[in-house]
Amino acid sequence: MKVDRIETIHVLPRWLFLKVHTDVGIVGLGEATLEGRSLTVETAVKEIERYLVGKNPLEIEKHWQTIYRGTFYRNGPVLSSALSGVEQALWDILGKHLNVPVYQLLGGKVRDKIRMYGWVSGEKTGSYVEDFKASVADGKFTAYKTCPVPACQAIESPAVMKQVVDNVRALREAAKSHVDIGVDFHGRCTPALSKRLCKKLEQFDLMFVEEPVLPGDVDAMKDISRSTSIPIAAGERLFTRWQFQELIEKQAVAIIQPDVSHCGGIMECRKIAAMAEARNIALAPHCPLGPIALASAIQVDACTPNFLCQEQLTLGEGYLKKPFVVQDGYVQVPDGPGLGIELNEQYIDTKCFAGDWETPLFHLPDGSLTEW
Known part of the structure; x- marks a missing residue:
């Protein structure tokens, strides 16, 4: 062949x-x-x-x-x-x-189903709390992630911090005790601001805080991890095991989040997870992407002992002949050959475009660019 x-x-x-x-x-x-x-x-x-x-x-x-x-x-x-x-x-x-x-080629599965988490808007007040309540009520997911942190200055006002806290409080009060909530800072905060926000958010028993600082400053990440009881997660913007090495060796995070479409692929993600396992660090692969990336991540999740929870933006509705189905917060490990999926070619033909998607730009009140 x-x-x-x-x-x-x-x-x-x-x-x-x-x-x-x-x-x-x-x-x-x-x-x-x-x-x-x-x-x-x-x-x-x-x-x-x-x-x-x-x-x-x-x-x-x-x-x-x-x-x-x-x-x-x-x-x-x-x-x-x-x-x-x-x-x-x-x-x-x-x-x-x-x-x-x-997953069979990577040693075989260690679990029969994969816990998934959903997304809920958290940047603005409005209907997102009611939407969240409805989602929790239907029992589809038992874990969610939200990004309540706006485009930030280096040190923010008490009013901005209060809004972040109030948005998270609204979600926590709307959720049952078995529902986990992760909060994504999206690298928008300085270490000083992240420390202040984490302290204020500890009361909500969060599953994790993600990317409290931008990648590259492992010492700052470790400092934040030591300053809070909230598990810290990071890794979506790191590539291959060599960039994850310092983060893992210094135990700067409790959860690593390699992206199977960025970190080097399926085997590289599995190698990174094994490195983390040796330091008692959990794996929660990053995946706000399409159904092929999700299917690839699920293959890793199935055979990885220290797996925690899987991000998803789509379960493949329309794009796959058999989309993934979430029940009580989990999808069953697929048993089909390879990635276990088949594309719905006719549907995909209607979704093709030139590839010219533009990254959104965020600006501060003074007009300067800040983090997405």
Whole structure:
């Protein structure tokens, strides 16, 4: 079996799907979405294609090492996302070739179902609390994440901090005690501001606070972790095990959040999780992306002992022939070969676009740019 070509497809709302075609008819699915830069990633995928065409797709580790190390320059969101999407597709091919799920090839599942968490708006007051109550009442999810932190200045006013606290309080009061709530700071806060906010939010028994500071300052992350009883989560903007190493070794977080479409792919995510397991750090993969990325993450979740909870933006409704189904907060581990999914090609044809999705820009009152 040899790789024949790589096909890329930009799919609304902002996703980049890819298909690795082989000369025996097996097609592997991957997702290399990088918000606001998917056209650039597509170019990187085409550069990978030049190497991969004619090669045996089953030699996944060999290809990963060659693509990652062979061009001198490593890491970064573009190259890592392109590699991640291609690597997912190679695992899909191997699973389909052997007629087993990917998780079986990674040692077999350690759980029968995967806990998922939903999203709830929290940046503005309004109907979001009622929407949250309705969602909790229907029993679909038992965990949610919200982002109540607005575009921030280095040190914010008491009024802004009070609004953040009030929004989280409204959700906590609306939820039953078995419902977990995570709060995403989205890297919008300085370490000083995050410390103040975490202290005020401790009363709500949060599942975690995510990205209290921007990636890269591990010492600040560790300092925040030591200053609060709330578990700290981070890692969505880190690439490969080497960038996760310091975060894990210093135990700067309680939860790591590699993104299977950015960190290097399925096996790399599993390796990062194993590193974290040795430091008693939980895994909650980042995935505000499409259904192929979610399917890839679920394969990792199924075979990873220190897995905690899985983010999702879509369960694949419309995009997949058989979307994932959440019941009592969980989806069953899929038993189909490869990633265990089939695309609904007719529906996807109606969702194709040019790939020119723009990252939203956030500004402070003085007109200066701040974090998304």
